[in-house]
Amino acid sequence: MSEYNSVADYEAKAKTLLESSVKGFYQSGAGDEQTLYLNKQAFQRLRIRPRVLRDVSKISLKNSIFSKQVDLPLGIAPSGMQKVAHDDGESGNARAVGSFGGIYIMSTVATTSIEELAQNAPNTRKWFQLYPYATKGISESLIKRAENAGFEALVITVDVPVLGLRRTDAKNKFVLPKTLQLANLVKEKTNGLEIMDGLSNIASNFNAGFNWEDVRRIVRSTKLPVIIKGILTAEDAFLAKANGCRGIIVSNHGGRQLDGVPAAIEALPEIVEAVGHSIEVMMDGGVSQGTDVFRALALGAKMVFVGRASLWGLTVNGQKGVEDVFRIIKNELEVTMALAGCASIGDIRPSMVKWDSGYYSKL
Numbered sequence: 001m002s003e004y005n006s007v008a009d010y011e012a013k014a015k016t017l018l019e020s021s022v023k024g025f026y027q028s029g030a031g032d033e034q035t036l037y038l039n040k041q042a043f044q045r046l047r048i049r050p051r052v053l054r055d056v057s058k059i060s061l062k063n064s065i066f067s068k069q070v071d072l073p074l075g076i077a078p079s080g081m082q083k084v085a086h087d088d089g090e091s092g093n094a095r096a097v098g099s100f101g102g103i104y105i106m107s108t109v110a111t112t113s114i115e116e117l118a119q120n121a122p123n124t125r126k127w128f129q130l131y132p133y134a135t136k137g138i139s140e141s142l143i144k145r146a147e148n149a150g151f152e153a154l155v156i157t158v159d160v161p162v163l164g165l166r167r168t169d170a171k172n173k174f175v176l177p178k179t180l181q182l183a184n185l186v187k188e189k190t191n192g193l194e195i196m197d198g199l200s201n202i203a204s205n206f207n208a209g210f211n212w213e214d215v216r217r218i219v220r221s222t223k224l225p226v227i228i229k230g231i232l233t234a235e236d237a238f239l240a241k242a243n244g245c246r247g248i249i250v251s252n253h254g255g256r257q258l259d260g261v262p263a264a265i266e267a268l269p270e271i272v273e274a275v276g277h278s279i280e281v282m283m284d285g286g287v288s289q290g291t292d293v294f295r296a297l298a299l300g301a302k303m304v305f306v307g308r309a310s311l312w313g314l315t316v317n318g319q320k321g322v323e324d325v326f327r328i329i330k331n332e333l334e335v336t337m338a339l340a341g342c343a344s345i346g347d348i349r350p351s352m353v354k355w356d357s358g359y360y361s362k363l
């Protein structure tokens with residue numbers, strides 16, 4: 001029996017291993033951390049309504065995204081600087097999720113380059129996350145490099161026009177260790193400030209003027225499907241669709257940007273209602289167990305992504321730790337589906353969950 005049988009076990013162990021400013025960088029949120037807290041707490045308020053006496057002798061986790069099959073509707077959200085957790089870094093994380101047939105989203109601010117990752121994790125389905133850069137040509141170059149390296153989609157993160165109010169990182173003066181680099185940017189002509197490595201210096205290269213017209217321009221210029229990450233309202237979901245995006249990741253950046261916004265799982269229903277299944281709606285934020293994945297799928301997400309959960313596994317045991325985290329969540333999802341009467345992902349319907357308020361409203 002392993003020492004770890006939940007993501008919480010990995011989280012607890014990882015926090016004993018990480019140097020304190022890195023631990024702060026991983027675990028903290030913006031402002032008072034209200035949204036960070038809500039991301040997890042809201043899942044508890046969404047009750048599962050199980051059905052019984054259905055044949056659950058065989059459980060299938062297969063789903064499709066952009067008309068291609070995925071073996072598991074769970075992937076890894078982009079997170080920067082993964083070699084800070086463990087030398088296996090982005091490559092180990094990507095290989096781990098790939099071994100389960102899930103999707104890996106690589107961050108712009110990775111410590112491994114696009115080209116290296118493509119070489120190190122050839123069998124994993126990979127999407128590239130773009131932070132739009134202010135200096136002309138950088139975003140275009142990153143997109144071309146991702147296309148050439150076989151990445152299958154472009155994820156534009158839109159909730160960081162400026163860095164959120166990250167008190168913990170400011171207090172700890174979190175910086176990228178000198179032995180590591182932002183590998184994708186080495187070849188690009190940035191303002192050079194990121195060599196000072198503080199988060200606000202890194203973010204000072206981003207384009208705070210980026211808007212829907214820029215999104216349209218990118219949609220027209222790339223052959224990759226474009227996904228917008230960081231949408232929390234029906235209004236913006238409509239705009240994403242109207243501007244040619246093929247997917248949305250409902251996300252509040254793990255509570256790290258605007259504090260006070262809803263939990264991602266709370267925002268998901270209005271977005272699914274707004275765009276239906278005309279584009280792919282996915283989510284991340286606060287997911288750490290199979291019951292969370294089940295709830296998000298029930299509310300209409302096609303894929304669910306974990307951020308911190310994979311970082312805890314990576315910290316404890318590199319690629320093997322992430323594989324174990326995925327094994328745990330996958331098993332939890334299978335058991336949840338069986339106990340709720342769902343043999344396939346398609347059986348997980350909106351009627352299988354209900355907000356706690358629905359149980360008290362008639363009292």
Ligand SMILES: Cc1cc2nc3c(=O)[nH]c(=O)nc-3n(C[C@H](O)[C@H](O)[C@H](O)COP(=O)(O)O)c2cc1C
Binds near residue numbers: 251306
């Ligand atoms: C340490 C860390 C670094 C992150 N870096 C990025 C990034 O580079 N790009 C991005 O779009 N989101 C980034 N995120 C946000 C994640 O993609 C994701 O939205 C969030 O972690 C989901 O919440 P969870 O950690 O509760 O699963 C980061 C999150 C963490 C915890």
Ligand SMILES: CCCCCCC(=O)C(=O)O
Binds near residue numbers: 080109
């Ligand atoms: C926004 C400047 C880089 C921050 C590092 C990655 C990130 O997005 C995060 O949430 O942290």
